[in-house]
Amino acid sequence: MSASSSEQAVRDPEAGREVIAGGIRTNVHDLGSGAPLLLLHGSGPGVSAYANWRLVMPALAQQARVIAPDLVGFGLTRRPEGFQFTIKNWRRHVLDLLDELGIERCDVVGNSFGGALALSLAVHAPQRVRRLVLMGAAGVPFTITPGLDQVWGYEPSLEAMRGMLDLFAYDRSLVNDQLAELRYRASLRPGVQEAYRDMFPAPRQRWVDALCSDQDAIRALPHETLIVHGRDDRIIPLDNALTFHRLIERSQLHVFGCCGHWTQIEHAERFARLVGDFISEKDKS
Template identity: 65%
Template sequence: MSNTAPDKAASANPEIARSIQAAGITTNYHDVGNGFPALFIHGSGPGVSAWANWRLVMPALSEQLRVIAPDMAGFGFSERPAGAHYDLETWVAQAIGLLDALGLEQADVVGNSFGGALALAMAIRHPHRVRRLVLMGSVGVPFDITEGLDAVWGYTPSFENMRRIMDYFAWDRSLVNDELAELRYRASIRPGFQESFGAMFPAPRQRWVDALASREEDIRALPHETLIVHGRDDRVIPLVTSLTLAEWIDRAQLHVYGRCGHWTQIEHAARFAKLVGDFLTEPPQD
């Protein structure tokens, strides 16, 4: 039976919130605020969780929206099923299963990086379940893998390695310090975390960029109003991916932040929250 009540462990760890069965996967998810539901899908860094990804913007956004932020299978505090195939099919089924379990016919979908690829795939495969899209530093179109993404996906646990890959994420160097690196390193070595992460993107890693990409004709056919957000100085996912998406998606608008790396929702948290909140609450465009 699904349990949608807050987990008792949440008081000890803010990353752990509610638990529910989504397409057969026990899913840890945050569910805060009121308004039209918006599904927030995190990125694919080592030790990542929905809370780590969205913690700075959830309070402001939950004043306007119902923010639903799950840990995707193999990440965070959701289940890591034995023999699971970590691929678009599994993750999209989990996301749709979460909407089903919550009784939601439709939601906006906000995808960060890897989560952007999932958001695109959801909109293509289940167009009526998605109202609007927000794609931030998004994967989902073809590009040559960057040194930064190759390093992130190739992470092996050590403080030094975590410190090194975090240097790729932020333009603002003050955000990347030893204390944060230690916290993220500790997160990456929780039981089961590295085992699932290490199995997802083994070398050569260009094939996983390609596997997460949707077909151009399917993206061009999307009817959804779409906000595309990118950091101009992103060294993990190149700006060209968002330029491509802005060209291919007919009802798209593109917002590029200068002096910003891959962490738009952290480096420009207040501006990001206002931009996304305004976009998702404005009246539909003709």
């Protein structure tokens, strides 16, 4: 086997390419061509862009340029010294990344914590967002669920990670032990758990509140918005999706039955088709 073949064989699938965004070395998956589609992952332990979006990126890349970064403190994007974990700083990182990639405007899909970030992006930099997809999203007030409190309080062990998957998925058979192993190993990378503990220390209701956007600002959003939620989500309540649908005038709501927090994993084909159809619709504005 040649050296290049050997490197390819052992290459970490979570590694995309490195982009310096606002001085931060950022791991980004960048695939496909066409109008840019930004995918923002959630905040579960061991999460990365690849772990979150791996099942839908190939399908979405057939019609768009898919940009899926590891946000600061997650995956292979290390936390720079002095970086404070706030929605404002994460938003700045995303905007710096778009600037570095030369992307003026894009469709944005956000999952859970990433949904709150996508919403914040649309509120504070509306000109950078074309269409918005909120999937199992935080970003409006709710009482923290026992599931989310457990997720944010994760301490590394394979058993604990398997327990996380039981919380995330409606049908545990759809999220196998290979995924648990992937995310457990990721949570053991140097500095990862230390950063994770700093993000959401107890009491954790304050971090739910810190991710919220102003409801008048949400109500004023001009963007066409697709809201997606699992009916059986034990991490982020379905009521969040109903609240978004009430607040955002140009919104549509799709609720998946027999689905927990991971629509993009439990119903990957349907989710990719739903998002693909949404972003390919003719602009009605």
